[in-house]
Amino acid sequence: MQRLNASEAGFADAFDALVNGRREADADVSSVVTQTIRDVRARGDVTLAEMTQRFDGFDLNAAGWQIDAAQCKAAYEALAPDLRDALTLAAKRIEAYHKAQLPENRDYRDADNVRLGARWSAVDAAGVYVPGGRAAYPSSVLMNAIPAKVAGVERIVMVTPTPGGETNQAVMAAAYLAGVDEIWRVGGAQAIAALAYGTERIRAVDVITGPGNAWVAEAKRQLYGVVGIDMVAGPSEILVVADAKNDPEWIAADLLSQAEHDPTSQSILFTDDAGFADAVAKAVDAQIASLATGAVARQSWDDFGAIVLVDDLEGAMPLVNRLAGEHLELAVDDDRAERLFDLVRHAGSVFLGRMTPEAIGDYVAGPNHVLPTGRRARFASGLSVLDFMKRTSFIALDKAAINAIGPAAATLADAEGLPAHAASVRKRL
Template sequence: MPITLDTRDAGFETAFATLLAAKRENAADVDVAVAAIIDNVASRGDAALVEYTNRFDRVELTPARLRLTKGEIAAGADAAPTETVDALRLAAERIESFHRRQLPMMIDYVDDAGVRLGLRWRPVAAAGLYVPGGTAAYPSSVLMNAIPAKVAGVERLVMTVPAPDGVLNPLVLAAARLVGIDEIYRIGGAQAVAALAYGTATIKAVDKIVGPGNAYVAAAKRRVFGRVGIDMIAGPSEILVVADRHNDPAWIAADLLSQAEHDAAAQAILVTDSSEFAAAVEAAAARHLEHLPRADIARASWQANSAILLVADWNEAAPLIDRIAPEHLELAIDDPDALAARVHHAGAIFLGRYTPEAIGDYVAGPNRLDALAPAAIRLAEAEGLDAHALSLALRLSRR
């Protein structure tokens, strides 16, 4: 079970520092392996790429078979369920609408000395999108990374996605077709990152690499940074939920498990002012874990990396949040805006009891949960992330 720390205990600071310092991945072993893979692909090109793909994905390829043909993309996309493709289309429309509002403004002015100054934004010429294809395939990743690039005006967008045993998820191809990606390679892992960064006879190098992946992908992106741009070095997924006793414990438990189910190295943290509520959330999580398809992964994360932080009052919450700097932050309390205004270090912030993190993974829109959640649930189920779907479905059943 998660560890429980109380800010009123004398040993809290030491225990909290230990929690923050805990390593959830064996970076040294990963870096050694990744360095060898990158050097091999950089020096031997397609030959090394094919060898790694055949070994790790258990599929016999040749350089000529690395890239998917237009016919393969169309056939795969056509096999995707219509209702789920409709959900992808809704998500795509909303993602594009948001990012169009994010476009930076040009600057062009003449200062008091009569000097003309300006700032011009230009898109990179080519971007590589890494899409995971291991324990879960994520068509949502295609949309979340490709659409901003398209909005920015990137002319060449390349997608790499591993095909374990030769199988590609039809929804990933449907998402690619939806956003207009037609240069797709059936490769993954550090070898895919190396190919995008250094190029091979078959794959032309790109200017920037984006997209999530496992520890090997993250390590590879770290190593090629400088030769190419990257979006970020993503660690294991994490969520911090601030919740009071007025929440349904089953909802909050599902929210926490929605990140725990991603990876055994993921981390879920609950901050609450009620020990009784904390116990109820633990009990609800145990019940959820009895039927989640990815329960083994979620349970490993929940037991090894997660924590419950008991605070005396909400004034203690913001400093704790800033020290953790969570990737996802839910504020399920009466006045989430007031607490959010005091938080400096967090990724995506979800305000209120009806704004679970899972809605942000797909379509967002907390003020229209009834209208948007069904599409998000459909996409979560398609990606095999049932705790994400449960987090949304539980709220719909109450409204």
């Protein structure tokens, strides 16, 4: 963990280094992924079966390609009651928040009697990637599939690797709750290629979302344009802006809730009180010792953690905006949180006040936990129903309307050297 002090000489350079520091691996997976995509396009399910045998160690043709709906329902019903209730509460709250996101169509006539508008509609089919192994989170199934369902997508297809043929009960339960229509037991770049182009068994989808390793991310990036994708995701991060009135134990836990995700996660505290900074640093060290995820959290905190001491918290906000973090906690009194929030220009999701730890947003609050990372909140938003919808604009003119605005269109077409454009208008005047 590094400590920075905004009033010391050299701070600007040190903070620049923090902003520009790369946490993403430069793994050269590009050419491997290109070849995988080519193979899946050429040989379809044969390639999927071969790669699944090689990487997940089981035979798709023997074990079955799909996990069926009955298995998912059974998994849901077999959950411990408190976990089932928690998952159900999460699903309901996520559904409610995303329903409120549904965009409105527009249809109006302007002063020239030109009818204009836009209609929103869902994509036909969405693919959701769910990683296997340790990162197979049921919450992630809900956060990706429920917005698609709310958007009105008629076919939601999940792909997930099942290493050794082992299925993940919590993931299957979440798929049941979220209304996933198909689950295919394939993973990696080959699963993304199958969703994008289709194979003999798997019909192509229109949009692919969901987290994955470097190969999955690269496949999505390469296939962007063939299908829609949610975003390019990197290691996640939390920024906490906190005054000395917080319990340092709470803030330490918040920083660690990010650090425990991955060794490349980043947790940064901004505070105006050196004593509080010390107390949090001490609490982090103490809590790490007893965490089951302590080794990961330790590495993340040591390599990428930071505590930035500022003169006042308002002065921290330009720094916060430069980092454009995925998660931003404003752990101050409610009225001050509001004032600080008004200074936020770039952040994926903001957690206001002392009683709103980031983990609430990971699970049950309702807003999506798929958020822009690596300073991408400068231009990107969290996953929403809009990622599964598209807008069709429309125009309708009558004789009076084309006589009103048509001549200008023809003049512009002439100026651009496009005579057929001009003719298509002038013939109607």
